[in-house]
Amino acid sequence: MPSVNGARQAPVPARSHGHVVVIGGGGTGGAILFDLVSRGFTATLVERGELTSGTTGRHHGQLHSGARYAVGDREIARECMEEVRILQRIAPEALEMNYGLFVALTQEDVAFGAEFIDACQEATIPAREIPVERALAMEPHLNPAIRMAVQVPDGTIDAWRLPLHFFASARAAGAKIKTFTEVVEVTGANGSVTGVTVRNRATDEEYHISADLVVSATGAWAGHVAARAGIDLPVTPAPGTMVAVKKRLNNMVISHLHPAGDGDIIVPQRGLSIVGSTQWQTDDPDTVTVPADDITYLTGRAAELMPVFADTPFHAAWSASRPLAGSAGTxxxxxxxxxxxxxxxxxxxxxxxxxxxxxxxxxxxxRAMAEKTVDLVCELVGVDQPCRTAETPLLPHRAYYQPTPASRSDASGPDNSRTREVQA
Ligand SMILES: Cc1cc2nc3c(=O)[nH]c(=O)nc-3n(C[C@H](O)[C@H](O)[C@H](O)COP(=O)(O)OP(=O)(O)OC[C@H]3O[C@@H](n4cnc5c(N)ncnc54)[C@H](O)[C@@H]3O)c2cc1C
Structure with a gap:
């Protein structure tokens, strides 16, 4: 296996199965890029801003064991647990396995607790009730009136580092990454995609990148990007607010033990504690502002779980947008x-x-999203290449800032080349 900075890399098949352009430099785009090059495609990723400047760089950073979803959907929960185990193998540096505590505040919550534990166990999530006194000893800022506590293997993700592991590994395996490069048109001829026309946002220069396939991993912007191919894709951006205070008040992710709702998670993230979130709908994820009421509301919700949250100095409030799939058409x-x-x-x-x-x-x-997307890519081009990303340890995130000589010429940053037509 080739090695960069001492870390193993997925073997890159010598022959390319075709050139794929990935639009969107969030975590999904990064993981797809790495999976594509690992399976023998040549691939170029274009991102209109800096990497992770969309939703990826703004979420809470909760590593979901799946417990939050277990009652509603065992399969989503099982998939989360499986991916946590895989990420621990392939990108341990981006994770803090600090566990999670679901705490009951009311008798109704306690009644929900039994169903919650059963659902977690069915989804292979090792959830176990621990005595309230023990929970309070582990998390001294918890509301002393809690009535039940269940520990689950949640954790914290470094929202930037995890995608950088994938970007670094993809680039070392030959992928090209172009930041500040916005897709202005997805081009096609005779019913088949031919590539993308992009604008370098530093120079305003426009040029075309040819491709055999184009994958839009643009999250809340997916509808806008599809429109640039003349396609009506009903996607509704759904922003949610998060509020951070200037202290790491909890060791574990603290969640309210009840059906998922607004403001019921507090994630310890670096030196901060982050509560989230709310959710509303918008047409344009680029013009979202944080409703002032959300800050008061979320702070109050967090204080129900940890009263000291309300007295801890405010650090920041921000929003990130989920893409809600429309209910009609495509x-x-x-x-x-x-x-x-x-x-x-x-x-x-x-x-x-x-x-x-x-x-x-x-x-x-x-990673699982990338695996399933690249399975579809392989099916469309008639290639039989298994996914290897679950077994391949990724390069450290630092390797992203130390490009290999081969990748340096097309590393991120404005494209200075005079080439108008870029062929992979
Ligand atoms: C409030 C909130 C909290 C969340 N908390 C968690 C959590 O704690 N744990 C968890 O696991 N998940 C969480 N999520 C979900 C998670 O954030 C998303 O699933 C994930 O970040 C989506 O990544 P992405 O790469 O699909 O999208 P994005 O990160 O949004 O990437 C899309 C990219 O496409 C780019 N783009 C758009 N248009 C163009 C164009 N024309 N040309 C080029 N580039 C373009 C954008 O700039 C953007 O960088 C949360 C989501 C929200 C909204």
Missing amino acids: VEDGRKLSRDFLAIDHGRNDALSGFISVIGGKATVL
């Missing part, structure tokens, strides 16, 4: 590759073959 016809994640083959739905949109999911399951 999305309903889309191919549901996971319970909460869609990969839409626009060849089947919109007569533009070779163009795929990826919608939904979670940061925790980015």
